[in-house]
Amino acid sequence: MRYISDNQRDESLETQIRAIKEFGYAKGYEIVKVYQDKAKSATTDRRLGFQQIIKDTTKYKRKM
DSSP states (O other), rough: OOOOOSSOOOOHHHHHHHHHHHHHTTTTTOOOOOOOOTOTTTTTTTHHHHHHHHHHHHHHHOOO
């Protein structure tokens, strides 16, 4: 899920989060964490939320 621009309102972000959670639950997935980089360009990986996904994924792989 992506929060596209700084022109969107916070309610728009909450609507997107709610929609993806509903979709995931309907497909049998468990949503354990939501990562956000509000209105940040995806042209760089220097975003806090993105970096946290990488860290968490690496941590999870070590536990396997």
